[in-house]
Amino acid sequence: MNTLTNKRVLLGVTGGIxxxxxxxxxxxxxxxxxxxxxxxxRAAQEFITPLTMQALSGKPVHTELLDTQAEAAMGHIELARWADVILVAPASADFIAKLSHGEGSDLLSTLCLASxxxxxxxxxxxxxxWASPATQDNLALIAKRAVHIIGPAAGSQACGDVGMGRMLEPLAICEAVAGLFQAGSMTGRKVVITAGPTREAIDPVRYISNHSSGKMGYALAQAMAEAGAHTILVSGPTQLPVPERVTRINVESxxxxxxxxxxxxxxxxxxxxAAAVADYRPANVAQQxxxxxxxxxxxxxxxxxxxIIRAVAERADRPITVGFAAETKDxxxxxxxxxxxxxxxxxxxxxxxxxxxxFNSDNNAVWxxxxxxPLNAHDAASGGSEASAALLEESIDQMSKAQLSRVLVTKIADFFKQAEAVK
Structure with a gap:
């Protein structure tokens, strides 16, 4: 199973054998x-060349913080936004010290700060x-900041010593990274998501539609599946692949x-x-x-x-109901x-x-x-209780839709648990 399907991994390589x-x-x-x-x-380039890594990844390798060409295309901030996960492997003692002290003295440490x-x-x-108290203190500090530490293993080392400090094997690291996305917060739950535009036929060749690409809804479906939910995606016409472990139902209108x-x-x-459903359709569709x-x-x-969404919200067996608002002002x-x-x-x-x-962007910033x-069926029928009327607002700065979806799934899962506690 492709457990990292559609994930963006920024692999940082530091100096070490x-x-x-x-x-x-x-x-x-x-x-x-x-x-x-x-x-x-720079130290990593003494052990393995950027050309090797470029040939394997199929993408240019980034090495310099102040690179005029790179900044003109994808600067370090954009690169940090691009990544779903920054994986530093190998991570030297020197780099771990930089990370613990919040340094931004090179490209990789800056990316970690900006991500x-x-x-x-x-x-x-x-x-x-590895056994040095300074290193252990640095590891404890970055762990407290939610940096995930993968390994190391014990064994013989290039210097001839034997003990802890060997980097885990690539397959084990890959499996550990995949595990970071298996949140499990919605395990056993059923989630239905709509995505994409609808097309309202005028005649056999023309229709009314909008610019929605479906990317946000598809990213949410993927994130819900990662969180363990049985996810059904009701999708208008898009060119997007079906997210892994998601049941997609295709519709037009x-x-x-x-x-x-x-x-x-x-x-x-x-x-x-999450779908951009057309508000209106032609009263009569021409046959020719x-x-x-x-x-x-x-x-x-x-x-x-x-x-559609109001009909769901007014059901006697209403689920937690989440909507989207794509606006251009206020x-x-x-x-x-x-x-x-x-x-x-x-x-x-x-x-x-x-x-x-x-529309069509890979990134988003939302309120x-x-x-x-949470509303219950009685509240929904009456317009909401006084207790539920108050709103909590939070802004989420620009990031990839994949990253944003995982943030939103966490918030939805927390809200669902709140609803469960009220029952």
Missing amino acids: AAYKSADLVRRLQDAGADVRVVMT KGLIAVAPAMNQAM ALEMAAQVEASVEGADVFIG KLKKTEGMSNTIELVENPD VQQYAASKLHAKKLDMIIANDVSQVGIG VLRRKA
Whole structure:
């Protein structure tokens, strides 16, 4: 099973004889489905060449913090945002010391400072350096900051010593990195997600639609599957691959999506309406292609589509219901209004007019608005209790949609546990 499918792994290589294992590690990560990019310190380049790592990864290797060409294309901040996980293997004692003290003296340490994703280190050093109180203190400090420590192992070392400090084998490191994404916070739960646009037919060749790519909904489906949920994705037309361990149901129109949601949502614990559902559809669909007639203007009569997410929120067996709001101004105001009008528990809003986080982008920055307490069926029918009316707001800065999805899944899982405690 490709346990790192669609994950972005930034592999940092520091100086040490174990750097030769990093070449194999690139292949292991790719075989597991990861997209891998490599950053090398100057010391690492004394043990293995950037050309070798470039040939294996298929991508340029990043080596310099102040690289004019790199900054013009993908600067270090963008590279940090790109990564779902920064894996440093081997991680020397020197680099671990840098990490513990928050240094940004080279590209790799700067990336770790700038990243909001996962960070993991696979230590590799002499047994005496490993046992040093300074190293152990540094390890304890980075662990407290949620840096994952993978290994090391005991055994013979290149210097002739025997003891702790050998870097784990690449396959074991790869499996450990994959395990970082298996959160388990939604294990055994049923989650239904809508994603992508809908297409409302005008005639056999034309339709009304929007710019939604489906990337946010698909990323959420993948993150929910990683968290252990039985995930059903009701998707409008997209070019995206089916996320691993996710059941996808393909639809075209809003009516088809409404029907499939109704058929799928029974027994669901969470419903996430991430699709950009067309508000209206043509009242009449022409059976033949409409022809252009000079001197005449054609008028298309529109009728309102069903409100899918509100219908879910008003069910007697309603799940935790999460909506999305793609706005171009007054984002929080419109999002709060939509949350109350549609009787949602939580809404995720973003400004699609901003460059880099709009439709079709791989990144996003959002506001999360949620009720203070989950709604129950009675509250939803009456518009919400006084206790649930208060909103909690939180902004999440720009990051990849894959990273953002895991952050959102954690928040949704916590809210679900709150709802379970109330029952």
